[in-house]
Amino acid sequence: TYQKKFHFLLRRNLPYPWLFQDVPYHSLKMNAQMICQRGSTALQSQRVKPVTEQKCAIRSAAASRPRTLGSTIRMSIELDQNGPTAEGSVVSRRHAGQMMISSVGLAAASPLLTPLPALANPTNASEARANLLTVIKSGGGYEDVQAAIDQLVPYNPTANPARVPELQGEWRLIWSSATAEVTKATRDLPLPFQSIQLVGPGGGMEEGRAANLIRVLGGFVTLKLSSSALEDPTNSSAVTIGPPFRLELLVAGKSIPLQSVESTESPTTDILGNQLNEFTQLYLESTGQAGDIRISKVTSGDPAVVDSAFVHVRI
Numbered sequence: 001t002y003q004k005k006f007h008f009l010l011r012r013n014l015p016y017p018w019l020f021q022d023v024p025y026h027s028l029k030m031n032a033q034m035i036c037q038r039g040s041t042a043l044q045s046q047r048v049k050p051v052t053e054q055k056c057a058i059r060s061a062a063a064s065r066p067r068t069l070g071s072t073i074r075m076s077i078e079l080d081q082n083g084p085t086a087e088g089s090v091v092s093r094r095h096a097g098q099m100m101i102s103s104v105g106l107a108a109a110s111p112l113l114t115p116l117p118a119l120a121n122p123t124n125a126s127e128a129r130a131n132l133l134t135v136i137k138s139g140g141g142y143e144d145v146q147a148a149i150d151q152l153v154p155y156n157p158t159a160n161p162a163r164v165p166e167l168q169g170e171w172r173l174i175w176s177s178a179t180a181e182v183t184k185a186t187r188d189l190p191l192p193f194q195s196i197q198l199v200g201p202g203g204g205m206e207e208g209r210a211a212n213l214i215r216v217l218g219g220f221v222t223l224k225l226s227s228s229a230l231e232d233p234t235n236s237s238a239v240t241i242g243p244p245f246r247l248e249l250l251v252a253g254k255s256i257p258l259q260s261v262e263s264t265e266s267p268t269t270d271i272l273g274n275q276l277n278e279f280t281q282l283y284l285e286s287t288g289q290a291g292d293i294r295i296s297k298v299t300s301g302d303p304a305v306v307d308s309a310f311v312h313v314r315i
């Protein structure tokens with residue numbers, strides 16, 4: 001019954017319901033506590049008038065035992081003909097559906113932990129590294145993560161990080177700052193996703209090329225943006241990202257070209273710019289093994305993204 005009601009809401013209230021028709025209910029992993037908190041806060045701060053006489057009341061029911069990432073919460077969705085109930089606020093069905101589904105992607109990417117601030121004074125690289133991972137995993141705020149980054153960067157173990165072969169490979173994004181384009185693009189993504197970066201031949205790209213991928217539905221649908229990625233001849237820690245840009249949608253392995261920008265002289269599109277952005281590699285672990293951490297920051301280029309920071313882990 002829960003599954004039928006959940007899919008009914010998905011198909012009736014989302015702008016692209018076909019994306020969800022074949023998604024198993026239990027594959028939409030939700031963090032019970034976070035969804036309850038987000039839903040309660042949204043309902044208390046914003047009373048939305050129903051668009052029809054039929055109203056939708058949402059009740060979140062979670063088991064009494066502690067929940068961990070990957071556990072599911074059954075969402076009981078009831079059509080209430082009589083207005084507000086004692087157990088929940090009342091909103092329009094469309095707003096309720098969008099609010100709930102927006103919470104799925106956010107909750108699935110965040111463990112059920114209390115956000116932790118950065119340690120005041122890590123005394124060595126191991127402490128600083130562990131501290132950064134803990135703050136990110138616990139869902140720490142942007143300022144806390146940035147503080148932990150600042151503590152780890154002085155321990156960078158790799159000289160000239162933009163010129164070593166270990167920079168190449170496949171990297172998973174585990175954190176990005178609020179100004180980063182990937183943060184803006186995925187902030188309200190309604191499904192769990194992975195953001196992957198491929199660098200050079202070691203990441204399956206051509207020499208001097210890199211790509212950023214956003215994988216949804218286990219990679220069945222992937223948005224891929226590729227670009228040039230060249231060493232900065234004047235800065236051994238920086239990589240210059242620029243045209244030619246290629247934006248494509250991959251569905252079940254089939255490529256659907258969307259947009260492209262060939263050079264810095266080419267006109268921009270509604271999504272792609274034509275600027276050169278310099279990404280300084282602040283910290284790089286160069287063992288070449290899974291789990292290496294890399295921290296980078298946009299230090300020049302498009303003013304909208306300058307100072308954006310990223311934390312990647314090698315996979």
